[in-house]
Amino acid sequence: MKLFNSEELRSTISGEVYTKEDKEYTKLKRVKNLIFDPQPVAIVNCQSEADVVQTIRYCRANEWPFTIKSTGHSASGFSSGDEKVVIDIAALNQVVVEETSKRVRVGGGANWFNVAQALTPYDLAITSGDMGGVGVGGNAQGSGMGFFVRKFGITADRICGARLINADGEVVIVSKDKHPDLLWAIRGGAGNFGVVTEFIFEAHEGGTVLAGNLYYAFDQKTIQELADYLYHAPEELNGTLSFTTFPFTDKMPEKNKNQLVIELMICFKGRQINCTEILKDLQNFKGYLFDEVKPTSYADLFPPIDPSGSTLIFNLYTSNISNSLLNELTKELRESGDPRLIAQVKVLGGNFGKVENGAMAYSHRDSRYLVILRKGFAAAEEALAANEKWKKKWGLLKGFSEGIDINFLGITQVDELNQMYKPANLKKLKQLKQKYDPTNCFSGTLNIQ
Structure with a gap:
């Protein structure tokens, strides 16, 4: 592991890098469950997908472990960690509605309040968590139990595509036609296969x-x-x-x-x-x-x-x-x-x-x-x-x-x-982990190996 050089990373991204020397660090390192007092080596406030790419590449090249944070709601503290680089994607919170297809592009850093507000003019909704401040990224990749679970299923059921940054810092388009095994994996795989910077959801009636x-x-x-x-x-x-x-x-x-x-x-x-x-x-x-x-x-x-x-x-x-x-x-x-x-x-x-x-x-x-x-x-x-x-x-x-x-x-x-996971699902997840992340870069959440 090499010495962390915040200036080197900062020079490659449009966002900001915060370390213990910065006054903002104490506030930014916090997660919602205050039983955790994480001490990350740095928090990278990514302003774009390109920032996520560059940060992953920097961490890989310098052998720094990292974890992903959108809104920090993980009750188990998955959004941070000690001596890790926190890749904060909260700024990637765009919500774009394709009215004709009822498909919705949602940034990996958005929360469900953002989504509900954007869908209201269209009388649409996405079955989701039941608190507005909960992040889309972690919620959708776990399950997504909400107000419509019996009628429209869990949030993971509504994912039909994604943009994902893999362990090599490459942008991967995920859909039923492109990398369908990754689409299978992110619907419940809890962030083990990359950083989802954008989800594509199939919305349903709301109003x-x-x-x-x-x-x-x-x-x-x-x-x-x-x-x-x-x-x-x-x-x-x-x-x-x-x-x-x-x-x-x-x-x-x-x-x-x-x-x-x-x-x-x-x-x-x-x-x-x-x-x-x-x-x-x-x-x-x-x-x-x-x-x-x-x-x-x-x-x-x-x-x-x-x-x-x-x-x-x-x-x-x-x-x-x-x-x-x-x-x-x-x-x-x-x-x-x-x-x-x-x-x-x-x-x-x-x-x-x-x-x-x-x-x-x-x-x-x-x-x-x-x-x-x-x-x-x-x-x-x-x-x-x-x-x-x-x-x-x-x-x-x-x-x-x-x-x-x-x-x-x-x-x-x-x-x-x-x-x-059921035994067959866990077996398949471990096989896909070896295929897409053999060095276990994405281990900041559940560690599926």
Whole structure:
């Protein structure tokens, strides 16, 4: 490894290079999960695809490891690292809509708020993550669970092409006709094959949706019945069940304040008559308190918020929301009522489950639910001190797991490739890794070798 020469790199790019000597370094090195305090050797603020090319070539020539950052939302800290060069592509955030074909070109540094705003005038949308500040690049290459998952699948399903910078610093055009194996790989391969500077997505109808939260008194049987109802409902209905003592509402009845409740977030895109019937069904479940469901624009589902915090998280796929699973999942919530802790069940099925597991790298189509547990902490030290307890918690819940999702990985799960992919998919990913990145340059995310 040669001495890092910021001036040499700076002379070849239009962006800026920041090192520890620069006052901007401390701010730019941060990621959203503050349990990480990365100390990269430099942050390269790329302003163009050409900057990405030159930075990769410089790192390769000087034997510097690097990692890619778009918005820094990886809960597992994949967006940075110690003694690495961070290639920051946040400036590559263009969104170009091809109205006739309904194809959308999205820069690898864009976030979902950018995309939703650009698509609104066309009444289009792209099924995606459910927070506006989440980056397109990492989200799309992991899975992409959002408001339309049962109707339009995951974000990876909508990728039909890309521009990718490979390990040699070359621009590669990826499509069904050009490098189709790379197209397969980037749809779930988590950045192991290059830097995607631009995605081409197939958009779908957007416009007005019926969306919002319904609230219920906490009851495990109600959870199971709601989950089963949502799974078997028409694909136009999408829903996520959350269990929390701190719901997103200021209308909670006094007797239920600070109590554990079920918060069901729905998003419905379909005929009004079906929508009305389904809402009545949901209001008739045991323990129903009230709801804040209303027609809204798809873009309004993505407020331009971008929170940071010290967070522990893990996830698992399952097809059985059993009493045993719920007992373990909600144990701390029931005992402590900690408002910083939230458990979720994202309901799958519909068109999500109609795609073959071998169609792309992502491979969890058989599961009915994605279960997530996360907790925020006041400081990184508190979170790290609690991590041993979370390791034990994951050990207890792992027995219920049919797999895990890359986009919700906890730091206790980052090495469990066998949980992230079906065996045939992982075998193919490793073969493609040897073909396209035999020296493992792109190891800043999951390390598929």
